[in-house]
Amino acid sequence: MSGLLDGDGGSGVSLPPTPALSPLPSTPSLVRSSAFGLSSAHPNSSTVHVTVTVSQARNLTSHKGDAFPVHSCVRVQFAGDTHEGDVVKDNKNPFYSTSKSFPRALDNSLLSDIMNKPLTVSVLEGLSSHKNIVGSIEIDLHPLISG
Numbered sequence: 001m002s003g004l005l006d007g008d009g010g011s012g013v014s015l016p017p018t019p020a021l022s023p024l025p026s027t028p029s030l031v032r033s034s035a036f037g038l039s040s041a042h043p044n045s046s047t048v049h050v051t052v053t054v055s056q057a058r059n060l061t062s063h064k065g066d067a068f069p070v071h072s073c074v075r076v077q078f079a080g081d082t083h084e085g086d087v088v089k090d091n092k093n094p095f096y097s098t099s100k101s102f103p104r105a106l107d108n109s110l111l112s113d114i115m116n117k118p119l120t121v122s123v124l125e126g127l128s129s130h131k132n133i134v135g136s137i138e139i140d141l142h143p144l145i146s147g
Contacts (some may be wrong), residue, residue, distance in 0.1 A: 008039075008106075019038075023058060032091045046105060046106050046107075047101075047103050047105060047106060047109065047116065048104055048106050049101040049102065050078060050079075050101070050102040050104055050106070050110075051099065051100070051101040051102075052076045052078065052099070052100050052102075052114055052119060052121070053096060053098065053099040053100075054074045054085070054096050054099075055058065055077065055095065055096060056093070056094065056096060056099045057072065057074070057093070057094055057096065057123050058092075058093045059092065059093065060091075060092045060093070060094070060123070060125070060134060061092070062125060063125060063132050063134070069089070069090040070090065070091060070092050070094075070125060071088070071089045071090060071121055071125065071127045072074060072087065072088055072091075072094055072124060072125050072126075072134065073085045073088065073096070073098075073123075073124050073127060073131070074096045074098045074121065074122070074123055074124070075120075075121070075122040075124055076098070076100050076119070076120070076121055076122075077119070077120040078102050078113070078117065078119050078120075078136055079102065079104070079113040079117045079124075080117075081102050083098075083100035083102075084092050084124070085098030086098075086128055087126075089127070111145070114141045114142065115128045115141075115142050116143060117141075118138040118139055118140050118141070119138070119139040119141055120136060120137070120138050120139070121133070121136070121137055121139065122134075122136040122137075123135050123136070
């Protein structure tokens with residue numbers, strides 16, 4: 001799985017770009033691009049929004065085999081919050097354009113979450129409530145603030 005996480009500044013929080021993600025062992029290349037950023041609506045706000053965007057996956061294969069269509073979606077998890085995007089039907093190279101903003105209090109709990117809880121992005125296959133995980137990656141956000 002490869003992709004880039006790009007920090008975009010907001011509310012005085014500036015995140016350095018991070019290196020490309022490396023594939024997990026025995027996991028096909030799934031997420032083509034993603035982004036991570038912190039922002040707030042007002043410079044003196046006590047809330048920031050941790051925003052995660054997943055744009056596209058590629059080279060997906062159905063768990064039933066190459067000849068079968070792939071219906072997939074993306075699930076993003078951060079600090080106990082979960083967002084699942086819409087299913088893209090019959091596409092082995094889907095464009096998800098899934099974006100989720102997790103509002104978080106600007107306090108020590110946010111710092112603790114970034115230091116201790118990974119961001120998880122999963123690609124799921126299926127149309128119903130029962131979906132199979134095609135691939136998943138955990139992203140350690142600690143390097144974004146450890147200078």
